[in-house]
Amino acid sequence: MTEINRRSLMTGAAATAAFGALPAWQARAQAANTVRIGVLNDQSGLYRDVNGPGSVACVRQAIQDSGVVARGVNVEVVVGDHQNRPDVGATLTRQWIDRDNVDVILDVPTSSVALAVNTIVRERNKIFLNSSAATSDLTGAQCSPNTIHWTYDTFMLAKSTGGALVRAGGDTWFFLTADYAFGHALERDTGNFVRAAGGRVVGAVRTPFPGTDFSGFLVQAQASRAKVIGLANAGGDTINSIKQAAEFGLTRRGTKLAALLMFISDVHSLGLETAQGLVCTETFYWDLNDRTRAFTRRVLPNMPGGSLRPGMGQAGCYSAVMHYLKTVAEMGVPAARASGVETVNRMKAAPTDDDAMGQGRIRPDGRRIQPSYLFEVKSPRESRGPWDYYKLLQTTPAEEAFRPIAEGGCAFLRT
Amino acid sequence: MEEIFGIPTPLLFGQLLLGLINGAFYALLSLGLAVIFGMLNVINFTHGAQFMMGAFVAWMLLNYLGIGYWGALILAPLIVGFTGVILERTMIARLYKLDHLYGLLLTFGVGLIIEGLFRNEFGSSGLPYRIPPELAGAWDLGFMFMPIYRGWVVVVAIVMCLATWLVIEKTKIGSYLRAATENPALVQAFGINVPRMMTLTYGAGVALAAFAGVLAAPIYSVNPQMGSNLIIIVFAVVVIGGMGSILGSVITGFGLGVVEGLTKVFYPEASSTVIFVVMAIVLLARPAGLFGRS
Secondary structure, eight states: OHHHHHHHHHHHHHHHHHGGGSOHHHHHHHHHTEEEEEEEEOSSSTTTTTSHHHHHHHHHHHHHHHTTGGGTOEEEEEEEEOTTOHHHHHHHHHHHHHTTOOOEEEEOOSHHHHHHHHHHHHHHTOEEEEOSOOOGGGGTTTOOTTEEEOSOOHHHHIIIIIHHHHHTTOOEEEEEEESSHHHHHHHHHHHHHHHHTTOEEEEEEEEOSSOSOOHHHHHHHHHTTOSEEEEEOOHHHHHHHHHHHHHTTTTTTTOEEEESSOOHHHHHHHOHHHHTTOEEEESOOTTSSHHHHHHHHHHGGGSGGGTOOOOHHHHHHHHHHHHHHHHHHHHOHHHHHHOHHHHHHHHHHSOEEETTTEEEEEOTTSBEEOOEEEEEEOOTTTOOSTTOOEEEEEEEOHHHHSOOHHHHTOSTTTO | OOEETTEEHHHHHHHHHHHHHHHHHHHHHHHHHHHHHHHHOOOOTTHHHHHHHHHHHHHHHHHHHOOOHHHHHHHHHHHHHHHHHHHHHHTGGGGTTSOHHHHHHHHHHHHHHHHHHHHHHHOSSOBOOOOOGGGOSEEEOSSSEEEHHHHHHHHHHHHHHHHHHHHHHHSHHHHHHHHHHHOHHHHHHTTOOHHHHHHHHHHHHHHHHHHHHHHHTTTSOBOTTHHHHHHHHHHHHHHHHOTTOHHHHHHHHHHHHHHHHHHHHHOGGGTTTHHHHHHHHHHHHOTTOSSOOO
């Protein structure tokens, strides 16, 4: 992944060399007007389809749509693969900031990696726009004035999906939890909702991440006689859990599955036959309204395979870059690069608005809020075309969708 | 309800059975590895990718040519086995005279390339593949609900392991193979085409991996990293069983599946590491593995 990074920078260097014919003052002006965005995500593992190259395509689309290049702002994108390992993510972040002058670290799925990056970016006073990690600790116990958590979090997922299932009568829960920061946070947040609504958590099992065979854990869940099995996992783990739950007949005999974090690419992978009837929560769906459809039409040719529909993590990257570049254009590049905290504060001061994620705003604790959508996966008969997978069940307004600031315990707000 | 060590007995039986089923996959995969190592002295790190190719070829046969599960069970191993033959002829055959390490590095690299190519083409989320209608449904065993398909996997795996063992230990071709491993020059002197035999052995080992891949397609997500998730465990199985020992890898495969299944009840967090703990202990006590000849 260092190679990708180096290669991208060398391309940039070659481009700069091509400008060598320019007078020296003009070349300096070009360098002074450059912001660098580092897209750090999983390019080769189980989260590749939910972020990976799709996020990069969305970032490039945002740069194009923002129109800042015409206004003299030069934007460079570097891409890195953190392989879902905190040590790799931390090393790349340090290298990008210390050596390569990267201003913004973007995307960063996998909560354990995101929390590591969060600390480094704060130390160096740069900007962390997190779109794809889920842990609500990013705006809670580990909140940072340099970080904006853009797209979703464990609290919002728990409230929307968990709340809906408890209301539908699912009052006893058993969790299959991916054994790392994200899974723990999702289990904790969902468990709190279940208990608050009068339900009970009858058990939980921590599954090694990533896993292949979940049948042993599913049988334990079944033995607990819980009405709902909460899947506090993501990507390939969720796909395997759902596939094997269907195989073991759990759903046929009345046990409900709560896919607490499921992306549209997961549904595509499962096929509607297996996934139909599942509910999930997202903040973006490509077919939600005219603006999301227009955004999808623009970005689709550059998505992997030219057919993968963007998911909420990727759409969040587009939205975050649009807002960041708007702020940069207003502040001017030197001012925007000088202090991460100052730029983030300016971003918090203005509402966000773009085709992918619609309108939203960023709270003082760094949580961007917008409505969340509870979807049900269509049956094969209901689906009218490729990727026509969701029907909207319920919309939670922005102010109610996320954890109230006071409950997060964000430390820097108190100082 | 009766309990053993605080765990309800039905749950324990369920886990034993599930462990046995996972063990079937370990056994099938490690069998291919053991055949290749035992006969060719090559540590085939491409095995995981070839397992994955088996599952993907099954998906392609269904979606591009309309050939279902049963056809795929025969065709996919043949197709993937043939790619193995090409790989052996063009690359691996050149490394027989060198240290094991070269074969390991080559096959590891080829595995990564194959995985990368599939990831580029099909993404990482995977593709849907359904259980054939004849094997859908489940039996209620009283203590658990047993999908018919999983029962089928165990039976087929056992038959396949037995057949492979019989071919190598009890037939004439098997005896040639074993002789060629000991002294290829002498066997060649008797007029037997040893290089071709090596090629076909590699192809057969690869076909076994692809066969396991087709068996896995309906129950695991068919994605490019499905092999790399399994291959490290399978290598541990081969090492514990004794490198190159066919019987050892089969028995160890099933045994470790059960050990892993039980760990899922008593200490789930450790279920992905328990096999490596066993490996460390076995290597300390018997460096050649449980069934290996030192």
